[in-house]
Amino acid sequence: MNFFKKIISFFSPHEANKEAVEKIKSILKEDRVRARNSKGHYVADDPDTEENEAYTTKKAKKKRRGE
Numbered sequence: 001m002n003f004f005k006k007i008i009s010f011f012s013p014h015e016a017n018k019e020a021v022e023k024i025k026s027i028l029k030e031d032r033v034r035a036r037n038s039k040g041h042y043v044a045d046d047p048d049t050e051e052n053e054a055y056t057t058k059k060a061k062k063k064r065r066g067e
Contacts, residue, residue, distance in 0.1 A: 030057040
């Protein structure tokens with residue numbers, strides 16, 4: 001039984017890394033897409049700012065079986 005506990009503890013995330021694992025999971029559930037305005041046109045990036053306004057994040061769609 002001790003052997004299996006060691007294997008499980010090796011492959012499971014450590015307590016200190018759970019926060020990082022959750023952050024990675026949330027990033028993987030989001031897609032980066034081009035930002036659009038109310039007319040549907042792409043929004044340009046403002047080079048004077050540090051943040052990239054040309055892209056936004058949206059939740060990824062779940063893939064269905066067989067696709």
